[in-house]
Amino acid sequence: MSDNNPFGSSGGQYATTVQYGGGEPKLSLGEAPADLIKDTTTAGFAADVVQESRRQPVLVDFWAPWCGPCKQLTPQLEKAVKAAGGSVKLVKMNIDDHPSIAGQLGIQSIPAVIAFKNGQPVDGFMGAIPESQIAEFIKKVGGKNGGGNQVAEALAAAAEARGAGDAQTAADIYEAILEQAPETIEAIAGLGELLFEAGDTEGAEAILARAPEDKKDAPPLAALRARIALAAQAASLGNPAEFERRLAANPGDHQARFDLAMIQNSRGERTQAADNLLAIIKADRSWNDDGAKAQLLKFFEAWGMTDEATLAARRKLSSLLFS
16 A cells, blocks of 8 residues: 555545545555566456556566577566566566467567556567666666656556546546656546547647657557547548448448548447458558558557457458468
8 A cells, every 4th residue: 555645636436546635645555466477378468467557567578488588588577576676567478379469569579578557568678688777677667766656556546537437537637647747658648538538639739748858759649649630530521421321332432431431430439440441451452552551550559559449450450461
């Protein structure tokens, strides 16, 4: 349990809660998992990495038994994670047994270590690096002291508030984090997403502008920018009923199918949008210079690499391209 956490909001009660009474706000947390280091599988990745990273940063070590540098790096990683006192967790994934996640993340060589925060990959490195650099990386990702843990706890509370449909409480928490730690990318992205989803695109763009120059291309921020750009593009297309009518008359009208996919994505119909672009790819890869595939990859960027719609559509795309 963490006392005297300066981040919080008024309102909702969650498994990770932010409570205000007289005096300073505190985070009231459930029991933290005792295991800092574990192995995972493709099936366990969502729980062990994506969900757990909403509580605290998680490092994923992608390795294989035949990889010599992996045998050098992994023990050093384990030692450094233990020395960090719980500021991060380490999850190990054997890519020989479980290759799909590494493929989806674009990992082309190992060892590779990817840091996840708040459900998203945010940083990483490849190759066996010295122990001193591993320690610096963990400090960067997990925080040099308890402040890093407090931010992680507050981000987890915001994520739970969002999951419960309490957008106002989540926004309050993100704002409180940014008052104390203005360079927190997850809070910038989270608050920007809430504003965008509430229809305040201008406000979302203003929040994005607050990101430090050297972090403006961080994956969560790039994903939000992609969502904003896609929504603007879809808004200019008009009534989806017109494209549905054109497709009913001519299923080979790829432009109508493409435009319909754009509108479906803007309405949150991700599976339908992906399926329409995949239908174009299947019918005619050369259409619009393979424009359907290029647009689908933009969708993946906007949705996030670990989003269920992204994972499902990637599998379908791979089947089309390599069958």
